[in-house]
Amino acid sequence: MPVVKATAYPLSFKERIFVDDLEHRTFNWFWETANPRNGLVPDRAPLPHGAASIASVGFGLTAYGIGVKRGYITRQQAVERTLLTLRFLTALPQGDAASGTAGTHGFFYHFLDPETGLRVADWSELSSIDTALLMGGVLFAQSYYDGSNRQEQEIRALADGLYRRVDWQWMTGGKSSWLSMGWMPPGHFLSSQWTGYNEGLMLYLLALGSPTHALPADTWDRWTETHKGQQGNFYGHDMLNFAPLFGHQYSECWVDFRYLLDKASRQRGYTYFQNSRRAVYAQREYARHNPGHWKGYSSEIWGLTASDGPGDAYRDVDGQRRHFLAYSARGAGRDYVLDDGTIAPTAAGGSVAFAPEIALPALQAMKARYGSKVYNQYGFLDAFNPSFADGDSFWVDNQQLGIDQGPILLMIENLRSGLVWKVMKKNAYLQKGLHLAGFRKQ
Secondary structure, eight states: OOOOOTTTSOOOHHHHHHHHHHHHHHHHHHHHHSOTTTOOOBSEESOTTOOEEHHHHHHHHHHHHHHHHHTSSOHHHHHHHHHHHHHHHHHSOBOSSSSSOSEETTEEBSEEOTTTOSBOOTTOOEEHHHHHHHHHHHHHHHHHOOOSSHHHHHHHHHHHHHHHTOOTTGGGTTSOSSOBSEEETTTEEOSOBOOSSSTHHHHHHHHHHOSSSOOOTTHHHHHHHTTGGGEEEETTEEEEOOSSTHHHHHHHHHOOOTTEEOHHHHHHTSOHHHHHHHHHHHHHHHHHHOTTOOTTOSSSSOOOSEEOOSOSEEEEETTEEEEEOSSEEOEESSSOEEOSSOBOHHHHHTTTTTOHHHHHHHHHHHHHHHGGGTEETTEEOSOEEEEEEETTEEEEOSOEEHHHHHHHHHHHHHHHTOHHHHHHTTOHHHHHHHHHTTOEEO
């Protein structure tokens, strides 16, 4: 299966019109739903009185550069929104108390109050991966705003300070080589750790590149050893399996792995980008076979990843009792299959840079078949389920989620211009992490 270059896939006239529209609408979600007083981006919208998501902020900070590239906003508008956000994040209190802070040791809680920026509730964990996704946007801002004026210099300084204070060593809990998935006050690290192949690629690269609290360089090779149990064939594609497509997408929104090989990928004989491409094709093939006999699945309409769902419920569908789910990490891979008939457009949308020749037709087919039911002023709604139906009406989410909108927007732009990838190649911290992990050009 050949590598697809960002400039190698020629968009047809119809594809260009479609992509222009989808990219602009998805950008507008970030630009218009972010709090104009502090820059925090909601976890989901429209949802009155909802929480802000620190990961959504990372995608938003990256979105603003894309908006400049496409002429949706001016560079000055992007500078002002970015500066507002970084100043607010920097000023938020950090500490070990259960309330009254936004995080500790440089990490942020997963969900913050959209007005105060403080931990939204006792159930919100200090999240290592969501902080890493935030740092993707922070470091993008550091490298994108390279002007000599005072505002862009301040952006770079604030970004540098936010990244430098993240204490990756502390997040191991002092008893393990691996990063914990999070922490809860008072003083409790989550038992789940970042091992195995997953979106942790970005997490460990950032931890290696830190100038202040870096993990040992050999962490990377030891971590990739934990991937081996996930290697295997799924629907004709041999790959490192991770069932939900977000696990392939998140890191590669910012990191261009197309021509980079570490020790583990050299042994496999293909890059992480090629692995993600295989995962996309395997999902399409799974939908074509449709072993669960869900409505709407085909070689054109497919896509399983973490998303909203109809809710935890049982229904009779064509004489068969079926179990439906609320928000879940749906996916299809050798590691597991979790499928209740819910299709998430971000599964295909966040994969357009991996496999545009099948991902773009999937998105176009969803819009052509279901129209305004699944596509509104901010692009695709988060998910829909044709099997969860009453007569001619089927379940469609009424929300968009930041962590699902983000991959659509960033990967469309990476396909079109490679903008995010190019900017991140200029970031010294990310490049240091890649070098220490042993990545070299193939």
